[in-house]
């Protein structure tokens with residue numbers, strides 16, 4: 001084994017250059033690297049075989065220690081759950097994403113995407129603008145409506161400050177992850193950031209508890225009304241939002257969830273769902289806005305399958321948009337919203353003849369695996385043909401893992417694909433896009449989720 005000692009400037013690794021730095025290191029030292037940040041050791045993996053070994057395991061599903069900083073807000077939610085109580089939670093919440101439920105979610109997605117298209121009209125045929133906040137409004141509202149059963153304009157609607165607080169929490173969480181000096185709770189508790197984070201968390205909790213309590217009142221009214229109507233005229237409820245699924249459990253009384261536990265799960269869905277959707281939709285628009293030949297093909301595909309603006313889009317048409325699908329996958333290959341994930345090993349693994357002991361933190365660098373020349377001949381180039389069936393069929397199953405892989409993969413991945421495709425189908429049916437920031441000048445922040453530092457600047461033009 002080659003042992004090379006590099007003492008590096010922490011600021012370089014920890015801030016903007018982080019992903020590029022790791023990509024450089026993987027090129028120089030191979031796809032298995034060990035780092036020490038202060039006393040904290042981690043093994044970094046950029047190899048599809050190694051990712052498969054770790055992520056396919058039913059035992060190595062424990063998140064690493066740094067995830068626990070999120071517990072201040074999200075408690076023991078699905079994303080942060082320790083392996084002992086993860087299985088039961090996952091089983092319960094999987095019902096919220098069953099195929100039939102997803103089809104019912106489609107109407108909500110379509111409605112919110114139509115609102116997005118309307119909000120973009122005021123920007124059309126004008127100068128450049130940042131499309132990111134428009135997309136963010138749409139995804140936050142869609143996840144809120146499907147997860148919490150919040151109807152826009154209802155009394156229980158989500159506070160307009162919620163997304164702002166969500167982002168602030170994410171920034172502060174990432175700041176702590178990068179600073180081993182505040183890993184211990186008693187050290188963190190004396191910092192200014194602790195005061196800030198507790199203020200944000202108090203607000204976030206207040207907002208979602210308000211929504212949950214309001215929903216409990218509505219459920220009582222709904223149930224009284226439906227009893228009166230003898231349960232006949234109302235038919236099947238279109239879908240059960242995650243919140244209703246959890247409140248059913250609360251009402252049933254067996255393994256009852258407390259209100260606080262219910263809040264943790266719905267807030268987790270808001271946190272885990274909204275930002276990655278926003279990034280994927282915005283980045284796909286941005287990359288296609290730099291590739292007119294790809295845009296022409298997408299317009300042609302949409303026009304052939306979906307002749308009139310939004311009226312004829314349905315789940316079946318969505319499934320037929322194959323080229324759009326390839327462009328979305330290619331975007332998520334180049335800009336995976338969650339660039340890396342980490343596990344704490346519960347049992348040792350062998351990687352490249354090295355025994356990695358129990359208790360080690362292993363970071364899986366999705367962004368680096370996705371740019372490996374072993375799987376993609378021109379890895380930095382945007383090329384949707386990478387996902388044509390003939391190019392995909394013999395590829396390593398872990399060469400493309402934007403939603404992670406194995407038992408602890410993203411529970412919302414089918415939901416995400418549907419929402420992303422709906423938004424993009426409506427967008428490209430209606431608009432033509434030109435991206436104004438050159439790709440080489442696009443600066444991405446690396447946090448828990450990747451984010452564009454200066455927004456996504458585009459010009460859009462109505463097609464018809």
Ligand code: HEM
Nearest residue numbers: 078079272273276277337338341402403404410411412416
């Ligand atoms: C483009 C969209 C999305 C991407 C790229 C994405 C990616 C991921 C990844 C990589 C993980 C694994 C995290 C880890 O192991 O640390 C994950 C987990 C998770 N995701 Fe997503 N996600 C997306 C959308 C969503 C949506 C829309 C929801 C819910 C509405 C969601 C809910 C979750 C939850 C709850 C987990 C934790 C699962 C568990 O631990 O069992 N995600 N996601």
